[in-house]
Amino acid sequence: MTNNLQGKVALVTGASSGIGEATAVALGRAGASVVVAARRVERLTALEERLAGEGVKVSALALDVTDEAACRAAVERAVEVFGGLDVLVNNAGVMLLGNIEGADTTDWTRMVSTNLLGVMFLTHAALPHLLDRRGAVVQVSSTAGRVVRAGTGVYNATKAGLNAFSESLRQEVTERGVRVVVVEPGVVETELREHITDAAARASIDQRISGLRQLKPEDVADAVLYAVAQPEHVAVNEIMVRPTDQV
Numbered sequence: 001m002t003n004n005l006q007g008k009v010a011l012v013t014g015a016s017s018g019i020g021e022a023t024a025v026a027l028g029r030a031g032a033s034v035v036v037a038a039r040r041v042e043r044l045t046a047l048e049e050r051l052a053g054e055g056v057k058v059s060a061l062a063l064d065v066t067d068e069a070a071c072r073a074a075v076e077r078a079v080e081v082f083g084g085l086d087v088l089v090n091n092a093g094v095m096l097l098g099n100i101e102g103a104d105t106t107d108w109t110r111m112v113s114t115n116l117l118g119v120m121f122l123t124h125a126a127l128p129h130l131l132d133r134r135g136a137v138v139q140v141s142s143t144a145g146r147v148v149r150a151g152t153g154v155y156n157a158t159k160a161g162l163n164a165f166s167e168s169l170r171q172e173v174t175e176r177g178v179r180v181v182v183v184e185p186g187v188v189e190t191e192l193r194e195h196i197t198d199a200a201a202r203a204s205i206d207q208r209i210s211g212l213r214q215l216k217p218e219d220v221a222d223a224v225l226y227a228v229a230q231p232e233h234v235a236v237n238e239i240m241v242r243p244t245d246q247v
């Protein structure tokens with residue numbers, strides 16, 4: 001295995017914080033040219049400056065993944081700036097936990113639009129380029145795609161749906177050289193939980209993870225790098241990585 005991604009082009013969504021930011025850094029340091037996309041442009045610009053200072057070829061891009069036209073434009077922009085696309089990391093996501101009964105259904109719309117439809121739009125737009133260069137698509141799913149709990153139903157549904165979409169895609173394109181990778185982290189220390197709107201759900205997850213040694217975003221970035229740096233004939237299809245303390 002080599003970590004040398006020289007000449008490869010990666011588009012990472014949700015690169016303004018957490019796992020996406022760490023993944024952009026890891027791929028860039030391994031030699032890839034990286035397009036970093038999210039809505040908070042000032043954060044992306046800071047990341048762009050930091051990586052460019054290390055000699056990484058990087059381009060920041062404002063993107064709301066719930067906007068299909070913007071997803072298509074983002075892929076085209078990556079291809080225009082760096083000449084093609086080898087790796088799409090669908091990382092942007094929201095986790096607005098809460099019971100189904102009495103839920104604020106605007107949370108559901110945000111989760112489905114971001115975690116599921118956004119990934120579908122980007123994958124659809126990127127696929128011709130990934131097929132062209134025998135590239136890879138990495139889906140940042142979650143243990144929540146595999147382990148269901150009360151109080152997390154719609155988030156579970158988006159991540160389980162993402163896993164289903166990804167396995168179907170894998171069967172469709174693997175013989176044409178495109179690797180589909182599903183990465184399923186357990187609890188990672190990021191901003192993700194701060195956006196939960198339901199106070200009881202927020203308190204419940206804070207309590208569930210208190211005292212647990214969480215993963216760092218870099219731990220997940222290492223898993224992404226491991227998968228995409230494999231030789232072309234090796235497809236790492238699924239990586240679940242949890243904190244040792246997480247049951």
Ligand code: NDP
Pocket residue numbers: 013014015016017018019020037038039040041063064065066091092093094095114140141142143184185186187188189190191192193217
């Ligand atoms: P963060 O909140 O730190 O990062 C989420 C990223 O998604 C941000 O960069 C945010 O950027 C971006 N984002 C959210 N909505 C949109 C949108 N509509 N368009 C574009 N970008 C968007 O959390 P994490 O790093 O933890 O989350 C990354 C992924 O990891 C998510 O898919 C999450 O479900 C998954 N995950 C996280 C776990 C954890 O414990 N933290 C565990 C398992 C999976 P911006 O607001 O600037 O647009």
